[in-house]
Amino acid sequence: MKFHQLRPGARFRYKEIVLRKVSPLKAASERDDVQRLIPRSAEVILLDDRGEAVAETIPATLTGSAVENELGRLVASFEKTLARTEPALTDAQAAQLLDALHCAVRDLQGRLATGT
Secondary structure, eight states: OBGGGSOTTOEEEETTEEEEEOSSSEEEETTTOOEEEOOTTOBOEEBOTTSOBOOSSOOSOOOHHHHHHHHHHHHHHHHHHHHTOSSOOOHHHHHHHHHHHHHHHHHHHHHHHHTO
């Protein structure tokens, strides 16, 4: 995976260092919070909360509960990232963004449930 493909707040490994993406061009070391420039084209390894590498392919079959759980984690991660956004959004902007996210999640759940 390339650095530019990571979402803000994502944890990843680059050159044997665990970092967190803080902007389109910067990441902060988890060890000392020092920020550094990362080339957009740099190959990185996306990490989960436990520091394990995240698979980049989706299994052929998933249970409904697994999808529901991951959608919940996605929304929670988005909300956490939104809280750290700088400059901060206004309350109205944040509410609109969260509403759009929740609508998109419900739409996806409906499409997955009906197979469309």
